[in-house]
Amino acid sequence: MKVAVADVGTNSSHLLLAEAVGSDYRVLDSLKDRTRLGECLDAAGHLTLEGEARLVDALTRFKALSVAAGIPELRVYATSALREAPNGPEVAARVLERTGVYPVAISGEREGQLTYLGAAHSVEFGPDNVLLDLGGGSLEFARGGPEHASDVLSLPLGAIRMTRAFISSDPPGRKEVQALQKHVRALLSPHVERFQARPGTRVVLSSGTAEAAATALSGLTEPGSVNGAHFTVSALGELLERVRTLRTPARAKLPGLERRADTIVAGLAVLHAALELLGAPEVTVSEGALREGMLIEELARFQAYAQGLSVRQRSVLATAERFGANLGHAGQVADLARTLLDSLRDAGEDFPADARSLLTAAAALHETGQIVSQSSHHKHSAYLIRHADLRGFGPREREIIAQVARYHRRSAPKPAHPEFMALPPEDRALVSRLAGVLRVADGLDRSHAGNTHVRSLQRGADGWTLQVTGASPLDLAGAREKADLWTREFGALNLSGDELP
Structure with missing residues (x-):
């Protein structure tokens, strides 16, 4: 597993590329950029357009270097300059649009x-x-x-x-x-x-x-x-x-x-x-x-995720790695999805015994289609899953996994979709319910920072209340935007969150 992490400070920004070697890591490359964001704060502490341009330039080069090293995902944490800027969230959102990288402002x-x-x-x-x-x-x-x-x-x-x-x-x-x-x-x-x-x-x-x-x-x-x-x-x-x-x-x-x-x-x-x-x-x-702490945490998180998998889930993980999926994001989404599913069960929602395993596989593989194209990658993911050698899963299970992954974004399942309608009624219901869970879990890691944790999920008279910690504004917005299928299948979802220290 290869990892790319970067920190954005008030004075400089640093990129670190590394790969796991047993329980340790080996540095592949590093780069430092003297962004000097501290020079680009106005009297009220807002980051100026010059500061935003410097940040975009640095992250563009960081992203290019990480992609060239075969690491498609770059995790970026920003410290005091961005977290204290009143316009920090707006700047981070624009940087994401311009670079494909979201700088997550973390607490001191x-x-x-x-x-x-x-x-x-x-x-x-x-x-x-x-x-x-x-x-x-x-x-x-x-x-x-x-x-x-x-x-x-x-x-x-x-x-x-x-x-x-x-x-x-x-x-x-x-x-x-x-x-x-x-x-x-x-x-x-x-x-x-x-x-x-x-x-x-x-x-x-x-x-x-x-x-x-x-x-x-x-x-x-x-x-x-x-x-x-x-x-x-x-x-x-x-x-x-x-x-x-x-x-x-x-x-x-x-x-x-x-x-x-x-x-x-x-x-x-x-x-x-x-x-x-x-x-x-x-x-x-x-x-x-x-940045070294970020790297060690990321590798430890992945190792803990991999060690907790069954034999057939390890086959899923190998498939995700072969297709170049972001394993850190895949593992985080899988953890969130399982937690949400367990909470739904605790609240009385009925799922078949194999639902947790199928949802875990779909979460791990939901972005594999990006190896083909970013556009419509959810459809490419479904195709790759159908034809992948997922040991331990039968044809029915592979098809459910493929369709749950297919519906992690964009359109929800509908009668106009022939592959969906070809499923038996009970499997159509399962795909819709599991996809509703996966969409919310994926939205909760929209920043790909891996910091969101589910605190509680409770059913009330007005629907479900989901409380999370560690979520960035982008994560919270992502979950709210992707709660449409959840609402259709389970009822309205009200989301609240606060940042982890």
Whole structure:
């Protein structure tokens, strides 16, 4: 399985292409784009047309590189610049139209959790770890064990944000830096106990600013990896004071600071103030960050999905992979569809014993037709399923799977469709009901981000109420738009959702 993930930050955007190798992964390619969205925010925080154009340009190149590597699906998460922009959802929708890629704005807490996961697979974590991840717009804190964060905090202390707010001189004045650090301490002070360094705590930094500091402190003159590098907080303070006294052109000549000369003073000042307040004497630098966490989560999600399949469902998975389907999306839709079906059964709806298996197969294969053409791919999917070697499924079962997949989008089943009318009445009813479930499940992952989870499905006097978490605005809109067949088969569907942290 190959995966393409990208993160869109306030300062830069990063693409990572990798493939699964056992329980680990191998990087195939990577690309960085200095989108600098933080420069493209108006006084009210709206992303400007220039910022949107930069984002479109970066994601267009990211998408082209991922497709060239044989990875048709690109998952993109956006952080503070887009999530805080009042017009962020509108920008994301237009970017989808122009690039075919939807940048999902994630919360600062989720950003911290994923960055922690990425860092934990890049440097050795101990029983107690505190991670600081400094971006252009925000600073995330995360505390946890060897792999997962148990406590996460996001504060608006990013390097670009702080440069704009406090640094106006070149070189910056000492009072400017002192005011900035006073602001950092004021915001962090209420949370110190949660993230304070204790005996045995490993404090890890993950950011371009941290890597730049490690390079400058190491004395390296050529670019190289600083993953796992250590330095003391007192050394960081000395570097801050040395860099503060230089003008921007002089800072740009220092190894590691070439591309961060305009924001490095604020970035170092933020980290130094935060680390001093937390009582950290020494830090370790991790090059693993958000995108690595995204990659690890995606691979783990797929492996968990594959391990839970029966023998004949593994045949379905092999078929989906052979036809180039997006396995992450297929697995997510299958999970959502099964959860919805189970909830319908719990509420008293009657389905035959094999309904769950047939729905899982249809969900896994519903987009295989894209290998033929995006246009009418639902019909191409049905054709490919009918003629695929799905071991363990008989002719009747293959036909039901094909038709459920065929009706995952566009027209609902109707008497004018000869293949549908050729089915026995009980199978026509089953196809319509399962397709109604599949359409809603597919809509709930319209962003292909894999973040939506079903909280509850309940029947009431006015129909069904479906509560979900983690869904993006695009996912919620997708489910509502595709609830037509559900309404016909089960009754009206009312949908509500909130974002996962």
